[in-house]
Amino acid sequence: MELLAFGKTGWGDELFYATLMTIAVSVSAMLIGFIFALIFTPLKLSKYKFLNLIGNFYTTVIRGVPELLVIYLFFFGGSGAIMYVASIFGYYEYIEINAFITGSMAIGIISGAYSTEVFRGAIQSIDKGQFEAAKVLGINKFGQFYKIILPQMLRLAIPNLSNVWQITLKDTSLISVTGLVEIMRQSYIAAGSTRDPLFFYSFAAVLYLLLTYVSMKFINKLEARYSRGY
Amino acid sequence: MDFDLMITSFPKLLGATVITLKLLSASIFFGLFLGLFFAILRLNKNIFINKFAYGYSYIFRGTPLLVQIFIIYFGLGQIEYLRTTFLWIILKEPYWCAIIAFTLNTGAYTSEILRSAFQTIKPGVIEAGKSLGISNKIIFYKIQIPIAIRQSLPAYGNEIILMMKGTSLASTVTLMDLTGVAKYIISTTFKPIEVFIVAGGIYLFMTFIIHNVIKYLEKKYSFQQ
Numbered sequence: 374m375e376l377l378a379f380g381k382t383g384w385g386d387e388l389f390y391a392t393l394m395t396i397a398v399s400v401s402a403m404l405i406g407f408i409f410a411l412i413f414t415p416l417k418l419s420k421y422k423f424l425n426l427i428g429n430f431y432t433t434v435i436r437g438v439p440e441l442l443v444i445y446l447f448f449f450g451g452s453g454a455i456m457y458v459a460s461i462f463g464y465y466e467y468i469e470i471n472a473f474i475t476g477s478m479a480i481g482i483i484s485g486a487y488s489t490e491v492f493r494g495a496i497q498s499i500d501k502g503q504f505e506a507a508k509v510l511g512i513n514k515f516g517q518f519y520k521i522i523l524p525q526m527l528r529l530a531i532p533n534l535s536n537v538w539q540i541t542l543k544d545t546s547l548i549s550v551t552g553l554v555e556i557m558r559q560s561y562i563a564a565g566s567t568r569d570p571l572f573f574y575s576f577a578a579v580l581y582l583l584l585t586y587v588s589m590k591f592i593n594k595l596e597a598r599y600s601r602g603y
Numbered sequence: 604m605d606f607d608l609m610i611t612s613f614p615k616l617l618g619a620t621v622i623t624l625k626l627l628s629a630s631i632f633f634g635l636f637l638g639l640f641f642a643i644l645r646l647n648k649n650i651f652i653n654k655f656a657y658g659y660s661y662i663f664r665g666t667p668l669l670v671q672i673f674i675i676y677f678g679l680g681q682i683e684y685l686r687t688t689f690l691w692i693i694l695k696e697p698y699w700c701a702i703i704a705f706t707l708n709t710g711a712y713t714s715e716i717l718r719s720a721f722q723t724i725k726p727g728v729i730e731a732g733k734s735l736g737i738s739n740k741i742i743f744y745k746i747q748i749p750i751a752i753r754q755s756l757p758a759y760g761n762e763i764i765l766m767m768k769g770t771s772l773a774s775t776v777t778l779m780d781l782t783g784v785a786k787y788i789i790s791t792t793f794k795p796i797e798v799f800i801v802a803g804g805i806y807l808f809m810t811f812i813i814h815n816v817i818k819y820l821e822k823k824y825s826f827q828q
Contacts, residue, residue, distance in 0.1 A: 445799075582661075
């Protein structure tokens with residue numbers, strides 16, 4: 374137990390901050406994922422073949438390629454891409470991107486692909502009459518999607534989004550390969566310096582279980598709130 | 604775009620794909636039996652057996668695969684007693700550790716998929732079997748299991764694809780699978796995009812194959828023939 378003490382003698386406070394980091398990365402990845410989903414869902418549902426193609430390309434590639442490979446792409450290619458863009462504007466210094474941003478972007482793009490599929494499914498299960506009614510009232514395309522469809526869709530999407538959240542939360546453990554100090558990385562450091570990997574990795578497992586348990590409770594409440602009209 | 608690198612790295616990555624496929628097939632094979640075993644335990648009326656099976660699937664589905672591999676590969680070696688038993692021959696090899704972790708992980712998901720498939724079987728089917736005088740055991744093996752497998756094919760296909768992506772974590776325990784080799788080439792050449800296109804292409808191709816095989820099986824075993 375003294376291994377988990379707070380302060381200089383134990384790893385308690387380090388693991389606590391690492392847990393906060395995991396939560397922070399998961400939340401920002403989920404939000405980045407929503408942004409991607411809001412861009413790509415309309416593309417997937419568009420009547421133009423070319424836009425469909427772009428949307429399908431995104432979800433198929435990201436869902437068919439291992440998360441770790443995407444993370445390596447961002448980790449090794451991220452600063453190169455930013456530097457290339459900067460060089461167009463005449464900035465040639467070395468730019469290093471923060472591990473937090475790289476990690477959230479990588480996981481966010483992955484989570485976005487899953488969210489896109491969830492949103493697409495939810496929109497397709499909304500009654501057609503809603504679309505028609507919105508059209509008849511003369512609401513423009515943008516308003517139709519963001520004011521009429523989106524609020525209704527969220528209710529249908531929450532159960533599946535909770536799955537996406539669980540996947541995202543677990544995927545953040547993979548960012549540890551880039552050196553960002555979240556639960557997994559901190560356990561790795563602690564296990565290395567105390568030579569007690571069994572304890573620290575098991576403790577990491579408990580922390581993840583705790584996070585999934587608490588978030589499930591929270592999501593259940595959210596679900597109940599959004600379906601109160603039904 | 605460095606096309607030469609893409610061409611030279613292709614055979615290396617293809618060679619590493621063999622390890623990925625070995626890991627995948629071994630863990631899917633063992634995982635299916637493990638999943639079936641735990642699905643049957645979940646349907647048991649004894650509350651302790653039931654809770655045990657639920658706990659297993661809850662723990663393995665609630666924690667990242669990376670933690671599971673690390674506990675098995677780095678953690679179990681720490682127990683002095685294990686080092687003296689024959690198990691150590693298996694547990695000191697990263698290859699077998701990875702397979703054990705993947706099997707336990709996919710077993711947990713498979714047990715959930717099969718459990719829900721068993722629960723959606725219409726009671727009339729079982730009653731029909733009973734009224735024909737078929738014994739409970741044969742009803743289970745010859746009627747319930749085939750229907751459950753058919754029922755769970757789409758979800759199981761997804762699970763195989765997820766597991767295929769999961770095998771990439773073997774690279775974190777020193778195995779040179781497809782992702783491991785891809786990372787090695789990226790870190791020596793600093794050309795992430797080219798390598799990503801080739802390695803990602805191979806993964807997508809495997810996804811495509813698995814997807815179509817499952818689709819074919821679904822069609823073959825569908826009720827309306």
